[in-house]
Amino acid sequence: MPKPGPGLRLIDVAQRAGVSLATASRALAGREGVSEEVANRVRRVSAELGYVANPYARTLAGGSSSTVGLIVHQVDDPYFSEIAGGVIQLAGEQGLLVQICHSGRDPEHELRQIRNLIAQRVGIIIVAGSGYGDPRMEAEARTVLAGYQHAGGRVAVIGRHALGADAVLPDNEAGGRALGTHLLDLGHRRIALVSGTPELNTVIDRMAGVAAALRSAGLSLDDMPVVHTDFVREGGRIATEKILAEHPDVTAIIALNDAMAMGVLAVLRERGIPVPERMSVVGFDDVSVAGDLAPSLTTIRLPMTDMGRMALELALKPTASRPRRRATGQQLIIRDSTGPAPASRSTAHGS
Amino acid sequence: MPKPGPGLRLIDVAQRAGVSLATASRALAGREGVSEEVANRVRRVSAELGYVANPYARTLAGGSSSTVGLIVHQVDDPYFSEIAGGVIQLAGEQGLLVQICHSGRDPEHELRQIRNLIAQRVGIIIVAGSGYGDPRMEAEARTVLAGYQHAGGRVAVIGRHALGADAVLPDNEAGGRALGTHLLDLGHRRIALVSGTPELNTVIDRMAGVAAALRSAGLSLDDMPVVHTDFVREGGRIATEKILAEHPDVTAIIALNDAMAMGVLAVLRERGIPVPERMSVVGFDDVSVAGDLAPSLTTIRLPMTDMGRMALELALKPTASRPRRRATGQQLIIRDSTGPAPASRSTAHGS
DNA sequence: AGCGCTTCCGTAAGCGCTTGCGTACTCTAT
DNA sequence: ATAGAGTACGCAAGCGCTTACGGAAGCGCT
Numbered sequence: 001m002p003k004p005g006p007g008l009r010l011i012d013v014a015q016r017a018g019v020s021l022a023t024a025s026r027a028l029a030g031r032e033g034v035s036e037e038v039a040n041r042v043r044r045v046s047a048e049l050g051y052v053a054n055p056y057a058r059t060l061a062g063g064s065s066s067t068v069g070l071i072v073h074q075v076d077d078p079y080f081s082e083i084a085g086g087v088i089q090l091a092g093e094q095g096l097l098v099q100i101c102h103s104g105r106d107p108e109h110e111l112r113q114i115r116n117l118i119a120q121r122v123g124i125i126i127v128a129g130s131g132y133g134d135p136r137m138e139a140e141a142r143t144v145l146a147g148y149q150h151a152g153g154r155v156a157v158i159g160r161h162a163l164g165a166d167a168v169l170p171d172n173e174a175g176g177r178a179l180g181t182h183l184l185d186l187g188h189r190r191i192a193l194v195s196g197t198p199e200l201n202t203v204i205d206r207m208a209g210v211a212a213a214l215r216s217a218g219l220s221l222d223d224m225p226v227v228h229t230d231f232v233r234e235g236g237r238i239a240t241e242k243i244l245a246e247h248p249d250v251t252a253i254i255a256l257n258d259a260m261a262m263g264v265l266a267v268l269r270e271r272g273i274p275v276p277e278r279m280s281v282v283g284f285d286d287v288s289v290a291g292d293l294a295p296s297l298t299t300i301r302l303p304m305t306d307m308g309r310m311a312l313e314l315a316l317k318p319t320a321s322r323p324r325r326r327a328t329g330q331q332l333i334i335r336d337s338t339g340p341a342p343a344s345r346s347t348a349h350g351s
Numbered sequence: 352m353p354k355p356g357p358g359l360r361l362i363d364v365a366q367r368a369g370v371s372l373a374t375a376s377r378a379l380a381g382r383e384g385v386s387e388e389v390a391n392r393v394r395r396v397s398a399e400l401g402y403v404a405n406p407y408a409r410t411l412a413g414g415s416s417s418t419v420g421l422i423v424h425q426v427d428d429p430y431f432s433e434i435a436g437g438v439i440q441l442a443g444e445q446g447l448l449v450q451i452c453h454s455g456r457d458p459e460h461e462l463r464q465i466r467n468l469i470a471q472r473v474g475i476i477i478v479a480g481s482g483y484g485d486p487r488m489e490a491e492a493r494t495v496l497a498g499y500q501h502a503g504g505r506v507a508v509i510g511r512h513a514l515g516a517d518a519v520l521p522d523n524e525a526g527g528r529a530l531g532t533h534l535l536d537l538g539h540r541r542i543a544l545v546s547g548t549p550e551l552n553t554v555i556d557r558m559a560g561v562a563a564a565l566r567s568a569g570l571s572l573d574d575m576p577v578v579h580t581d582f583v584r585e586g587g588r589i590a591t592e593k594i595l596a597e598h599p600d601v602t603a604i605i606a607l608n609d610a611m612a613m614g615v616l617a618v619l620r621e622r623g624i625p626v627p628e629r630m631s632v633v634g635f636d637d638v639s640v641a642g643d644l645a646p647s648l649t650t651i652r653l654p655m656t657d658m659g660r661m662a663l664e665l666a667l668k669p670t671a672s673r674p675r676r677r678a679t680g681q682q683l684i685i686r687d688s689t690g691p692a693p694a695s696r697s698t699a700h701g702s
Numbered sequence: 703a704g705c706g707c708t709t710c711c712g713t714a715a716g717c718g719c720t721t722g723c724g725t726a727c728t729c730t731a732t
Numbered sequence: 733a734t735a736g737a738g739t740a741c742g743c744a745a746g747c748g749c750t751t752a753c754g755g756a757a758g759c760g761c762t
Contacts, residue, residue, distance in 0.1 A: 009748060020712045025750060035710065052470035056416070057748030060407040060717045067450070075426065076436035076639070076656070085427035088453055097450045097471060099418070102439055119403035120448060262643045288427070292613045294645025305427070360718060371742045376720060386740060408718030411747045 008051050017045040028053070059121055064152065067097040068124035068312065069117035073105045077232075077259065078287035079304060083128050083158060086308025094316070096124075103129065105231070107137035114144055124154045124315045128308070130202035131160035138162060149319070156315040158307055160201055166314040166324045168307050172202055175300035175330040176209020179254055179282050182298070182332055184217045187341035188252040188280060191224050194239040194264055195256050196231025203231065206256045206284060225250060229260075236263020244271065251279060251341045258283035258290050261297055265337070269294065276339030286333055295336035303328055359402050368396040379404070406448075410472060415503065418448040419475035419663065420468035424456045428583075428610065429638035430655060434479050434509060437659025445667070447475075454480065456582070458488035465495055475505045475666045479659070481553035482511035489513060500670070507666040509658055511552055517665040517675045519658050523553055526651035526681040527560020530605055530633050533649070533683055535568045538692035539603040539631060542575050545590040545615055546607050547582025554582065557607045557635060576601060580611075587614025595622065602630060602692045609634035609641050612648055616688070620645065627690030637684055646687035654679055 014024035019038060027034045027042035034042075059065045070087050072080035084100060091098045099122060103110035110127070117125050125148065131138055142164050145155050155165040159172075183191055193210060196203040211221040225247045229235035236255055240263065243250055255261035261283030265275065273279050275295055283290060286301035310326055365375035370389060378385045378393035385393075410416040421438050423431035435451060442449045450473060454461035461478070468476050476499065482489055493515050496506050506516040510523075534542055544561060547554040562572040576598040580586035587606055591614065594601055606612035612634030616626065624630050626646055634641060637652035658679055665675055 011748080021749080022713080022751075023711055026711090029750080031751095033710065038710085052467075054411070054748055055471055056407040056410040057717090058750075060405070060411050060719085060747090061749040062717065062751070065407075074436065075439060076429070076432045078427070078429065078432070081427045081429070081432035081435075084432075084451070085425065085453075088426060088451055092453060097452070097467075099448050099450050100435070100439055101448075102436075102443060116403070120406055262640070266643060289613070289640045289643075292617060292640075292645065293643055294647070296645070362718080372719080373721075373743075374741055377741090380720080382721095384740065389740080405718055408747090409720075411717090411749085412719040413721075413747060 008049055010051070010053065013042065013046045013049055013051050016049065017042045065121050065123040066095070067099055067122045068126060068315070069099045069101065069120070069122040071101050071103050071110060071113050071117070071125070071127045071129070073103050073129045075100060075102065078289065079257065079259070079285050080128060082288065082304035083308040083311075086305035086310075087126060087312050088308075089305070090309045090312045094312075096312075105129070107132040107134055107141075111137060111141050111144065114141060114148075118144070118148050118153065122153075124156075124312070126156050126158065126308075126311050126315060127160070127163070127165075128158040128311070129160070130200040131162065133199035133201070133204075154315040154319065156311040158311050161325075164323060166311075166320070166326075168311045168314065168326050168328060170202075170302045170307065170328045171330040172205035173209035173212070175284060175302070175332075176206040176211075176256075177213045178209075178330065178332040179284065179300060180210040180213025181216075182334070182338065183252045183254070183280060183282065184213060184219075186252075186280065186338060189219070189341065190247070190250045191252045191254060192243045192247060192250045193221070193224060193226040193254050193256070194236055194243070194260050195226055195228050196235065196260070197228055200231060203228075203256055210254060231257060231260065233259045233263040233266075236260030237267050238263075240264045240267040244273075252338070253279060253281050255281065255283050258285045258287045258297065258299055261290075261299065261337075262293060265293060265295075265297070275337050278342055280338040280341070282338055290333070291335060293337075298335045298338040299333055301331040301333045359400055361402070361404065364393065364397045364400060364402050367400065368393045416472050416474040417446065418450055418473045419477060419666070420450045420452065420471070420473040422452050422454050422461060422464050422468070422476070422478045422480070424454055424480045426451060426453065429640065430608065430610070430636050431479060433639065433655035434659040434662075437656035437661075438477060438663050439659075440656070441660045441663045445663075447663075456480070458483040458485055458492075462488060462492050462495065465492060465499075469495070469499050469504065473504075475507075475663070477507050477509065477659075477662050477666060478511070478514070478516075479509040479662070480511070481551040482513065484550035484552075505666040505670065507662040509662050512676075515674060517662075517671070517677075519662045519665065519677050519679060521553075521653045521658065521679045522681040523556035524560035524563070526635060526653070526683075527557040527562075527607075528564045529560075529681065529683040530635065530651060531561040531564025532567075533685070533689065534603045534605070534631060534633065535564060535570075537603075537631065537689060540570070540692065541598070541601045542603045542605060543594045543598060543601045544572070544575060544577040544605050544607070545587055545594070545611050546577055546579050547586065547611070549579055551582060554579075554607055561605060582608060582611065584610045584614040584617075587611030588618050589614075591615045591618040595624075603689070604630060604632050606632065606634050609636045609638045609648065609650055612641075612650065612688075613644065616644060616646075616648070626688050629693055631689040631692070633689055641684070642686060644688075649686045649689040650684055652682040652684045 011021050014021045024042050027039040075081050088098050101113040157163050157165050158168045227239035229239045255264050264281050283297045283299035286299045290297040290299050362372050365372045375393050378390040426432050439449050452464040508514050508516050509519045578590035580590045606615050615632050634648050634650040637650045641648040641650050
């Protein structure tokens with residue numbers, strides 16, 4: 001295994017500074033019991049020599065590990081890559097290392113990754129991505145994480161509650177409501193919902209927001225076509241084909257994330273259905289390409305990068321007596337994929 | 352710091368299997384000097400107990416570290432996130448952990464990250480992303496990595512040569528040539544190049560390909576407008592505005608990566624310039640959204656995910672006597688952003 | 703001067719693992 | 733049988749660090 005360039009050890013620093021190993025360790029760790037003078041000398045020598053502690057030795061000996069484990073569904077999903085970007089950014093500033101694992105949207109695999117991270121003795125675990133419906137899995141994850149936290153580990157989650165940890169919560173419901181309201185304001189009355197699997201909390205929350213908006217307009221989600229498929233681009237495609245086939249009267253489609261919206265737009269384009277003239281489409285997340293799609297996508301902006309930073313910030317603070325929650329806010333970004341409902345046979349007449 | 356749930360140590364496994372610590376270690380490491388029978392027993396017990404070695408202890412004791420350090424310019428750039436996805440995927444299969452750092456396209460910062468990774472004693476370092484023009488930095492990086500490899504570290508790079516390590520090389524030149532040829536075949540003769548900073552090797556190589564294509568048609572890159580800006584979306588915007596202002600006769604734009612192409616398309620859309628009727632646009636990389644843009648983008652497909660996997664594969668093999676190189680291949684993906692050159696005043700008449 | 707107290711620092715015991723070396727045993731060749 | 737070689741395993745020495753613990757000063761107090 002690689003040794004550091006000069007093979008520099010703490011004891012070298014100690015000797016050079018004329019102190020014992022223990023004193024050097026204390027000085028660099030900033031612990032008390034060392035006079036300012038000596039501490040400064042050690043720090044100076046350490047810096048001169050370019051000493052970097054061996055994290056393996058340090059952690060093994062009981063110092064806490066300075067690496068943070070980040071679990072995402074999939075890094076090459078823009079939603080997660082932006083979150084990861086935020087985490088890595090802040091971690092870099094703090095001199096922490098980030099270990100990334102995929103959960104692949106599989107609760108069992110996610111649990112395995114969490115266990116793995118714990119076994120690897122990372123000091124902080126950040127779990128990004130929606131929770132799952134399966135209560136057994138969630139409970140199990142909760143237990144494992146509780147044990148970890150009890151042993152001194154810090155954890156923060158993004159976009160899921162009920163894990164007994166500090167959480168960054170995107171405002172899914174408000175976003176859903178904003179989306180629904182926007183379409184209603186444009187006169188749409190037959191609105192289809194392209195949804196991910198109802199196993200995901202995120203999906204539930206966003207749907208709830210949409211439902212609330214419909215309710216305030218005297219409508220109900222129960223009367224609208226709702227298609228549950230995979231929470232990814234391909235799911236959006238499949239759902240759209242189904243909607244087109246079974247509900248020709250629909251004038252707007254709400255996709256519960258941008259990835260699905262991209263699938264929706266793709267099918268619409270292939271079929272030559274003009275957006276937004278014949279069909280309005282909205283997404284959710286505002287991934288960075290949303291503005292470059294064909295047509296540019298009306299969606300809910302979530303500050304993904306900040307969410308990553310916030311999560312790590314939370315984890316960096318000492319544990320609170322009870323889990324903290326941080327809402328992220330959201331913002332409706334209106335672009336070209338939405339427009340007034342086309343004049344149609346039944347209810348709507350435009351606003 | 353967090354202790355593992357059951358605080359399970361190798362010695363527990365050893366006792367349970369009725370062997371010594373040393374034997375257990377050897378059995379699990381698959382080293383010889385242990386009978387098949389005993390080895391199997393140890394492995395079985397270990398699995399039953401759910402034992403996971405403490406990587407800190409393991410590494411400290413001289414076993415090589417099982418974490419791989421991955422340096423990318425920026426994870427929330429689709430090019431890199433897809434590469435990272437590949438690395439993480441394979442790493443997961445191999446039971447390795449991946450640490451990601453940003454270099455932020457800054458050679459100095461990249462060097463710092465490399466040093467950091469080495470100090471952290473990762474066993475493998477993968478550097479993704481183009482090399483830089485600055486020979487001093489490259490030499491320095493080369494030296495540092497050489498020392499690391501000499502000490503037993505493994506390194507693989509993606510998309511850069513001259514770092515004295517195994518390399519995965521996207522076929523930038525062939526891709527550039529394919530792009531150029533494609534546009535020439537469509538009858539374009541006034542072709543602008545939207546390029547990243549010439550500091551990046553990737554930029555140089557892709558340009559060389561384009562130049563070669565032009566040469567075979569009796570043209571020269573020297574006669575074409577070439578704008579060097581940042582190798583990102585915004586750079587594409589800036590370059591396009593400049594080209595539009597200064598070279599109104601251009602009928603096609605080659606952006607040297609998809610991110611820039613997105614910026615190009617954005618400006619064209621804002622100006623109401625129809626693509627491909629009045630202006631053809633091509634990109635490079637084929638990031639996953641390329642097909643969903645407005646219009647869908649003709650580009651060169653690079654197998655980013657595979658490139659990530661390949662890099663890790665190379666690093667996993669024992670060192671070769673001299674650096675290996677693996678070409679990735681490339682493929683021209685023709686979509687809607689390119690079309691025949693519009694009839695114009697001077698040279699071209701369509702094919 | 704002698705007592706306790708605090709402050710500063712060194713000694714040494716591990717953290718959990720790998721690995722060189724030595725020992726006990728088995729097998730083949732003489 | 734018996735040396736020699738080979739195989740299977742245990743012992744114990746670290747890897748570089750943190751952190752009890754204890755000793756040696758220095759302080760104010762009676």
